[in-house]
Amino acid sequence: MTKEPKGHSRVMEEERFEQRTMESEDASAPRRVSETPKAGGSSGRSAMARYDVQVCALLLVLYVIPFFVARSAIYEKWNLSYYSRPLNYAYETPVKDADVIVFGDSTAMFGIDPSQMQKALGMTVLNLPNTHGSLMINNDLPLERYLARNKPPKLIVFYFAPWDFNYGNVSLEAMHVFEGEELLARQGTGREVLAFLMKKPVEVLLFPLRFYADSLQFLSHRVSHAGQEEMLARTHGTIENVDVTVLASPCQFPPLLLDNIQFPWVKALGEKYRKAGTDVVFFVAPVPACTNISEVMNHDYGSLPAKAPVVLPVGEFVRDIRYIHPHKEDVPMLTENLLAAVRPRLAATK
Numbered sequence: 001m002t003k004e005p006k007g008h009s010r011v012m013e014e015e016r017f018e019q020r021t022m023e024s025e026d027a028s029a030p031r032r033v034s035e036t037p038k039a040g041g042s043s044g045r046s047a048m049a050r051y052d053v054q055v056c057a058l059l060l061v062l063y064v065i066p067f068f069v070a071r072s073a074i075y076e077k078w079n080l081s082y083y084s085r086p087l088n089y090a091y092e093t094p095v096k097d098a099d100v101i102v103f104g105d106s107t108a109m110f111g112i113d114p115s116q117m118q119k120a121l122g123m124t125v126l127n128l129p130n131t132h133g134s135l136m137i138n139n140d141l142p143l144e145r146y147l148a149r150n151k152p153p154k155l156i157v158f159y160f161a162p163w164d165f166n167y168g169n170v171s172l173e174a175m176h177v178f179e180g181e182e183l184l185a186r187q188g189t190g191r192e193v194l195a196f197l198m199k200k201p202v203e204v205l206l207f208p209l210r211f212y213a214d215s216l217q218f219l220s221h222r223v224s225h226a227g228q229e230e231m232l233a234r235t236h237g238t239i240e241n242v243d244v245t246v247l248a249s250p251c252q253f254p255p256l257l258l259d260n261i262q263f264p265w266v267k268a269l270g271e272k273y274r275k276a277g278t279d280v281v282f283f284v285a286p287v288p289a290c291t292n293i294s295e296v297m298n299h300d301y302g303s304l305p306a307k308a309p310v311v312l313p314v315g316e317f318v319r320d321i322r323y324i325h326p327h328k329e330d331v332p333m334l335t336e337n338l339l340a341a342v343r344p345r346l347a348a349t350k
Helices: 006-028 042-069 073-078 084-092 106-111 114-121 132-138 141-149 178-187 190-199 201-221 228-235 264-273 328-349
Strands: 100-104 125-128 155-160 279-284
Touching: 042 201, 084 141, 084 178, 084 228, 100 106, 100 114, 100 141, 100 328, 106 155, 106 328, 114 125, 114 228, 114 328, 125 141, 132 178, 155 264, 155 328, 178 190, 178 201, 190 201, 264 279, 279 328
Parallel strands: 100 125, 100 155, 155 279
Antiparallel strands: none
């Protein structure tokens, strides 16, 4: 058996000694525990708080956007509301110094042709379009604005459905008024918007929610504004009723409409605008011959003063909750009815 050299044996012993020393140090050293953060600790709570802040900030931005969008030029062009163009026309009409102004509800917007009246009278005739919802929010603001920028007219015609003559005393909760709120946000001054906020704070707070809800509704129904601007310009304030439905016969006026046949609000408007050189006429829009028509006719229209509404066949009207909008084919005939009431009053002003 061959012996290892003494030097080699010594080296191996030193290596074994160093190995035993290192193993001894490792055994005596304290073990390090992993410092992994516990789930739900302070760092987790901080991340959740940041997430909550970001969500709240996003919701706040989405909430305030409608207030700014409603006043933008882009929204004026791309507004989804069916009534946006005629309602804004009342504030932005290029027609100057009209001799005859028609101011009323949607029955005038759909049922009267000012251009036909203009040809018959040889005078400038203008309709300032409104809906019941816009009137309840903005009242006579379109008429006020127009008269502030133009010469006083010879005649102002207040043209309303029987149940809209007292629109200012109807609860906002009873009607859809978004188009009026949208119009105020678009056309109102800071003072006018603030006055409405003080009077109806809940309505203002709900405006953004209604803005999104109505936008989705209009998108889902694919509302078309085709031809509205051209017709408004051509007729001086009328749009075509594209509804081709027919009011069901027999029909019956609901109590909600009949209970509102009162006249104080619009009668007060007549007193406000009747001045030297400017006469006022009240005209009650025609109504369908529903089974309870007597409840419409049994009112003192002479107290306005005005004649009782003309009663037309049910088939002349479209099927909607207002019971008052005629088909587009009937507009010339309805305009002639108004002309018959207007001519004598204009003759008296000469």
